[in-house]
Amino acid sequence: MSLAAFPGLILYFLAILGASAAVTLLLLRRFRIIDLPNERSSHSTPTPRGGGLGIVIGFFLALLSIHLFGGNVLAAPLTTLHFAGFLLAALLIAGVSLHDDMAGQGYASKLLVQLIAVAMVMACGSLIEARQIPWLPDWLAWLRWPITLLWLIGLTNAYNFMDGLDGMAGGTAVVVAACFALICWQQGLPFLALAALAICAGSCGFLLFNWPPARIFMGDVGSTFLGFSFAAFALLAAGNAAPRLLLVMPLLLLHYIFDTVFTFCRRLLAGEKLTQAHRGHLYQLLNRSGLSHRSVSLLYAGLALAQGLAALWFSNATDDHARLWIFLPFLLGYTLLAFRITHQARRNGLI
Structure with missing residues (x-):
């Protein structure tokens, strides 16, 4: 990145931040959609x-500015x-999620729209390829279809599930988007870098009003859009002559993915009704055990930053199989932490 580009990037960042903050403030003061506390809150x-x-x-204003001023x-x-x-697909998901924030609807209808959106992305050619997954043999190449579906649907909803504390989803989005933007720029993908930077700036603008104590929540319109966008960014980056970048986003969001999968498995083994609202995620148990919204949000943002540093190394490493080992210390650490948190939660009668 040349020094001459920095003034333009700073202006670009501040303009998107300002636009996001202005929309958030308008929603806060003029078009209030109220979130009433429930058993999951x-x-x-x-x-x-x-x-x-x-x-x-x-984000869409950023793309418009790239179209108008970015050059051919x-x-x-x-x-x-x-x-x-x-x-x-992102517009479709954001639209149905905004409707849900305003009027509320069944989860089945939202999932149906998400499946339509994912099918649209896959039909347009954004699909995980066998060569992008080092451990997948050629005879299992057909698995790229269900893996792509699971990745897009899974991360869209995982990010939504993890939006439960003040500053949590917004703070993580700032760190993840900034790290992904830097990696894309290093790998010669300036357009995706600017798209990720727009997510970072927009999240910063929103976070001005969501940092604890929050004056406004993100809602499904934000969390599902972020999850879907991050998942799609991985496919778009990997499809631009950089197949190793496919696993960068799973690494950047590994703590969110782990929390979601661990909580699902724990509740399944405990015989809990999986469709019932709950407060059993690891981050929620930390909060209910006495940690403040601010402390838990800072912890998860810090974990995202640690994963971001690992992702920077990951994206530049040359040995495909050796790079996969970077996931191991995080997975071991999160497993030990998860059992510690759940053990303490059981002693306190929280689960």
């Missing part, structure tokens, strides 16, 4: 939600079928 008073719309609008080379990916499919 970590808040006790009615609070506006839907602030994630600022992130969505900031930088704006070229906007015209590709892969990215067009992602944009339409």
